[in-house]
Amino acid sequence: MFFRKKEADAAPSVAPGAGTAGTVPVSMTVNGRAVSADIDPRTLLVQFIRENQRLTGTHVGCDTSQCGACVVHLDGRAAKSCTVLAATCDGAKITTIEGLAKDGKLHPMQEAFREHHGLQCGYCTPGMIMAAVDIVNRKGGNIDEATIRHELEGNICRCTGYHNIVAAIRAGAAAMGGMRQAAE
Amino acid sequence: MYAFQYHRPQSVADAAKLLASNSEAKLLAGGHTLLPTMKQRLAAPKAIVDLARIAELKGIDKKGNALVIGAMTTHAEVADSAIVRSAIAGLAEVAAVIGDPHVRHRGTIGGSVANNDPAADYPAALLALGATIATNKREIKADDFFKGLFTTALQDGEIIARISFPVPAKFGYAKFPNPASRYALVGVAVAQTGSGVRVAVTGAGKDGVFRHTAAEAALGKGWSAQALSGLTTDANLMMSDIHADAAYRAHLVGVMARRAVA
Numbered sequence: 001m002f003f004r005k006k007e008a009d010a011a012p013s014v015a016p017g018a019g020t021a022g023t024v025p026v027s028m029t030v031n032g033r034a035v036s037a038d039i040d041p042r043t044l045l046v047q048f049i050r051e052n053q054r055l056t057g058t059h060v061g062c063d064t065s066q067c068g069a070c071v072v073h074l075d076g077r078a079a080k081s082c083t084v085l086a087a088t089c090d091g092a093k094i095t096t097i098e099g100l101a102k103d104g105k106l107h108p109m110q111e112a113f114r115e116h117h118g119l120q121c122g123y124c125t126p127g128m129i130m131a132a133v134d135i136v137n138r139k140g141g142n143i144d145e146a147t148i149r150h151e152l153e154g155n156i157c158r159c160t161g162y163h164n165i166v167a168a169i170r171a172g173a174a175a176m177g178g179m180r181q182a183a184e
Numbered sequence: 185m186y187a188f189q190y191h192r193p194q195s196v197a198d199a200a201k202l203l204a205s206n207s208e209a210k211l212l213a214g215g216h217t218l219l220p221t222m223k224q225r226l227a228a229p230k231a232i233v234d235l236a237r238i239a240e241l242k243g244i245d246k247k248g249n250a251l252v253i254g255a256m257t258t259h260a261e262v263a264d265s266a267i268v269r270s271a272i273a274g275l276a277e278v279a280a281v282i283g284d285p286h287v288r289h290r291g292t293i294g295g296s297v298a299n300n301d302p303a304a305d306y307p308a309a310l311l312a313l314g315a316t317i318a319t320n321k322r323e324i325k326a327d328d329f330f331k332g333l334f335t336t337a338l339q340d341g342e343i344i345a346r347i348s349f350p351v352p353a354k355f356g357y358a359k360f361p362n363p364a365s366r367y368a369l370v371g372v373a374v375a376q377t378g379s380g381v382r383v384a385v386t387g388a389g390k391d392g393v394f395r396h397t398a399a400e401a402a403l404g405k406g407w408s409a410q411a412l413s414g415l416t417t418d419a420n421l422m423m424s425d426i427h428a429d430a431a432y433r434a435h436l437v438g439v440m441a442r443r444a445v446a
Contacts, residue, residue, distance in 0.1 A: 041188060042188070134286075
């Protein structure tokens with residue numbers, strides 16, 4: 001659903017100081033791994049992640065910065081990767097849904113979504129979980145239902161009615177808070 | 185999206201040079217309006233000058249009696265800033281109700297002001313607070329800056345550097361958001377400033393953000409929601425669309441103005 005028809009577009013022109021054949025060089029860290037590529041300047045961050053890095057956990061739902069299926073962490077903050085140029089992210093640190101689990105163990109927020117069945121079809125789930133982790137990073141582990149629902153304004157789920165998602169985030173937030181305390 | 189040349193300058197001076205040499209170039213700030221517009225092919229700039237690397241465009245500072253915010257400061261940074269909260273708490277609230285959390289992490293004050301969307305929040309705040317927009321070439325008063333739908337006093341090659349807000353005695357903003365887009369169906373900003381009461385309305389006017397002189401006169405006599413109880417707004421000057429007709433918007437202006445004062 002997300003392939004460009006390159007032949008329909010005007011031939012890209014070369015920007016002075018950019019890479020060859022109208023490309024622009026980018027280097028960034030994706031899930032702790034340093035990656036570099038020469039890309040078409042039009043490449044969106046989500047395209048770079050999915051098509052260049054082959055990390056297809058990040059989804060494209062609306063492609064109009066409304067639904068939140070494409071949320072990743074860009075320098076530690078949740079962002080809609082369908083509305084950021086990959087070229088802008090040169091030098092940035094990106095975390096995708098694939099970067100959350102450590103040593104074969106699910107992240108506590110992933111575990112909470114499984115435990116509370118915070119999904120039905122699963123399409124919005126990567127964005128929901130990345131948004132949820134971002135909420136806890138900003139608001140802490142002790143967050144109430146109203147806060148969670150308000151903070152989820154940028155993520156749309158067409159299946160669940162949000163009930164289990166909110167329950168999952170509450171549990172995941174508590175688990176993340178507990179982990180933090182244990183680490184301190 | 186049509187093809188474009190991509191530039192990421194390190195300084196305002198370099199960005200200005202790139203603009204001067206590319207008449208069809210566009211500045212990219214947070215990109216949350218420009219990129220969707222380019223995807224829809226409603227905009228097709230030949231070149232993009234990305235401001236993301238320019239450190240001098242970022243930051244929040246209190247200088248004398250003014251709050252100064254760099255153009256590339258994000259909505260989230262303004263909403264979370266202790267400096268903004270202590271100087272003009274209501275301005276942090278304006279930033280906190282723009283879009284959603286992810287949008288606020290990317291969208292910038294300079295981008296919002298330069299775009300002058302008729303339903304954006306910041307234009308009302310700037311106009312009510314009597315802010316000054318500083319570009320790489322000059323300073324422009326908010327009263328002279330917003331020129332109608334998506335139109336500003338910015339000239340070709342001009343780059344917003346920062347926005348300066350004189351600290352008011354009082355400031356409030358109330359917004360009736362479109363529940364889907366979070367843009368203002370009607371947003372009203374009220375301020376008690378050194379130059380009197382100023383009231384600015386966004387989301388409602390046919391010609392974009394405007395000052396509500398009747399509301400200003402009423403609040404000048406007494407700063408209370410009650411003072412606005414007889415306020416009327418000319419529906420002929422209001423936008424009308426599937427979300428709200430002109431009469432409803434005119435009514436909401438009064439409701440939001442009273443909430444903004446309260």
